[in-house]
Amino acid sequence: MTLDSSPLLSMQGINKSFGGVAVLRGARLEIGKGEVHALIGQNGAGKSTLIKILTGAYSRDAGSIVFAGHPVEFKAPIEAQNGGISTIYQELNLIPLRSVAENIFAGREPKRLGIIDWRRVNAESERLLESFGIRVDVRRPLHSCNTATQQMVAIARAVSTQAKLVIMDEPTSSLDKAEVDTLFGVIRKLQSDGVAVLFVSHKLDELYAVCQRITVMRDGQTVAERELASFDKLALVQTMLGRELSTLQAVRHTGIEHPGPDALTVIGLKSGFRVEDASLAVRRGEILGLAGLLGSGRTELARCIFGADRVDSGELKFDGKVVSLAGPADAIARGVAYLSEDRKFEGIIPDLSVRENLTLVLLPSLARWGIVDHAAQTAITLRFIERLGIRCSSPEQPIRELSGGNQQKVLLARWLATNIGLLLLDEPTRGIDIGAKAEILTLIQELAREGLSVLVIASELEELVASSDRIVVLRDGRTVSELRGDAISESNVMKAMAHG
Structure with missing residues (x-):
C-alpha cells in the first residue's frame, strides 16, 4: 500500500525530554487511511513515548500532529478516544471484576430515560464480539475469561468508539498461534x-x-519509513539496531563441564488443576530451560517452587533437603528468587525510583531504628547500574520511564543484591527488543558461570535452546521429556510438547 498525499495521521518533528534527557528528537510517523502500519524499535527507542504524545498522555516539547486532516493536541487519552484514536496496551487496561459488556461500554453506556439500558449494552457487546468470531456470555466477569477473549474485549471496546485508528501495543504477547490467527482476522x-x-x-x-508499511525508530529518532515488503528481515534488524548482528547471534550454551549437586529437586509435584505430576532438578551453576505450551503449568510450577502457590502433593527439595514452604518469604530465606512474567503488576513499583525498586528486598538490612541508609542504597544502586548496564538518567529516575529491558535489569539487580542461589525466571525477555534480549540472555549465562542455578521459562524456543544446559518439557501439568546435549533442538522440544 502506498501512502497517499493526505495520510490519516502525520506526526512531524516530535521532540520530548524528561529531566533534561531527550527521549524523542525530531521523530515522525505517518499512517495511511485503512492501513496496517508497523512500528518497531529497541526498548528505549521512543515508540511508547511517541504513542503517549499522540494519545494525550504526554505533551510534546516541539513538533506537529495532524489527524484526519486537522491539527490536534490531545490533552488526555479520553480526548484522543473521542477524537477517533483508541489504544490497546500490552498490559490490558480493563476492569477484571466488571462484566465483559461493562468493559466494552465503560463510561459510554447507552441510556434510556436517564437510566443505563443494560439490554442494549449486552446486545451491542454480543454483536461486536460475534463479528470477531467470539461467542461468550457478556454478563460474566471479565476475569473469568481467558487472555485471548480479554484481548478481543479490548478490541471491541476500541471499535465501539468509532475509532479511525486503533493502536495495538504487543497484542500477541500472551496469545497462542490459533489466537494470533484470530486476531489477525480481526485486524484484516x-x-x-x-x-x-x-x-x-x-x-x-x-x-x-499483517502489515503493509513500517516505521523504524532508534535512539528517539525515526530512522526508516518504507513498504515492509521491500525490507528483508536482516536489513530490518540491522536498521533497528544500527549495528551488525554479530553480537545478537544466539550462542549455544554447551552445558557445564562439571555439574554441581542439585540445588533444586522437584518430585511428582501436584498443585491444583494446572500441575499434575511435575519432576525436575536444577544443578549448581546450571541453566535449566522449562518449556511447554500455554496452559502446560510452567508458571504454576515456578510459583510452587517460590512458595506463591500451594503444593498439594509431591516433594520439593532445596540442596537435598525436603522443604515445605508457607509462602514466598520462606523461599527467599532459602535463597530462592523469582521474576514474574508480569513486570508491571508483580515486579516494578512504577512511581518509585530505580534506587527504591532495586533495593526493595534489602530494606530490612539497610534500615536502622526505622531509618533507611540513603547513602548505602545509592551506592548499591550505582554498583548494579554499572554491572548490568542499566540505562537511566540517574538512580532517582522513576522506573516507569525506563524501557522494558532496563526495568527487567533493575528487577534482576534487586535479587542479585541479596544472597540468592536459585533464580526462577518466567519469560525474562517477554516484550523487550532483540538487543535487550541478547543482553539479558548473556547476563543469565554469566550468572550461571558464577555458580548461580537458574530455571528459565520461555515461549521463544530459539532462546531456550540457545541458552539452556538441559530442557524439561511440560505438557498438561506433567513432565514429559528431558533433553540434553545434542538432543536439545527446537524440533525435539516441539515434538515433546505435542506428543510427550
Whole structure:
C-alpha cells in the first residue's frame, strides 16, 4: 500500500525530554487511511513515548500532529478516544471484576430515560464480539475469561468508539498461534472497514504477516519509513539496531563441564488443576530451560517452587533437603528468587525510583531504628547500574520511564543484591527488543558461570535452546521429556510438547 498525499495521521518533528534527557528528537510517523502500519524499535527507542504524545498522555516539547486532516493536541487519552484514536496496551487496561459488556461500554453506556439500558449494552457487546468470531456470555466477569477473549474485549471496546485508528501495543504477547490467527482476522476486518491499525510488535514474522508499511525508530529518532515488503528481515534488524548482528547471534550454551549437586529437586509435584505430576532438578551453576505450551503449568510450577502457590502433593527439595514452604518469604530465606512474567503488576513499583525498586528486598538490612541508609542504597544502586548496564538518567529516575529491558535489569539487580542461589525466571525477555534480549540472555549465562542455578521459562524456543544446559518439557501439568546435549533442538522440544 502506498501512502497517499493526505495520510490519516502525520506526526512531524516530535521532540520530548524528561529531566533534561531527550527521549524523542525530531521523530515522525505517518499512517495511511485503512492501513496496517508497523512500528518497531529497541526498548528505549521512543515508540511508547511517541504513542503517549499522540494519545494525550504526554505533551510534546516541539513538533506537529495532524489527524484526519486537522491539527490536534490531545490533552488526555479520553480526548484522543473521542477524537477517533483508541489504544490497546500490552498490559490490558480493563476492569477484571466488571462484566465483559461493562468493559466494552465503560463510561459510554447507552441510556434510556436517564437510566443505563443494560439490554442494549449486552446486545451491542454480543454483536461486536460475534463479528470477531467470539461467542461468550457478556454478563460474566471479565476475569473469568481467558487472555485471548480479554484481548478481543479490548478490541471491541476500541471499535465501539468509532475509532479511525486503533493502536495495538504487543497484542500477541500472551496469545497462542490459533489466537494470533484470530486476531489477525480481526485486524484484516478492521482494515476492510477503513480503520487504520498501528501494530507495535517485536515479532518480525507477525509484522510481515499483517502489515503493509513500517516505521523504524532508534535512539528517539525515526530512522526508516518504507513498504515492509521491500525490507528483508536482516536489513530490518540491522536498521533497528544500527549495528551488525554479530553480537545478537544466539550462542549455544554447551552445558557445564562439571555439574554441581542439585540445588533444586522437584518430585511428582501436584498443585491444583494446572500441575499434575511435575519432576525436575536444577544443578549448581546450571541453566535449566522449562518449556511447554500455554496452559502446560510452567508458571504454576515456578510459583510452587517460590512458595506463591500451594503444593498439594509431591516433594520439593532445596540442596537435598525436603522443604515445605508457607509462602514466598520462606523461599527467599532459602535463597530462592523469582521474576514474574508480569513486570508491571508483580515486579516494578512504577512511581518509585530505580534506587527504591532495586533495593526493595534489602530494606530490612539497610534500615536502622526505622531509618533507611540513603547513602548505602545509592551506592548499591550505582554498583548494579554499572554491572548490568542499566540505562537511566540517574538512580532517582522513576522506573516507569525506563524501557522494558532496563526495568527487567533493575528487577534482576534487586535479587542479585541479596544472597540468592536459585533464580526462577518466567519469560525474562517477554516484550523487550532483540538487543535487550541478547543482553539479558548473556547476563543469565554469566550468572550461571558464577555458580548461580537458574530455571528459565520461555515461549521463544530459539532462546531456550540457545541458552539452556538441559530442557524439561511440560505438557498438561506433567513432565514429559528431558533433553540434553545434542538432543536439545527446537524440533525435539516441539515434538515433546505435542506428543510427550
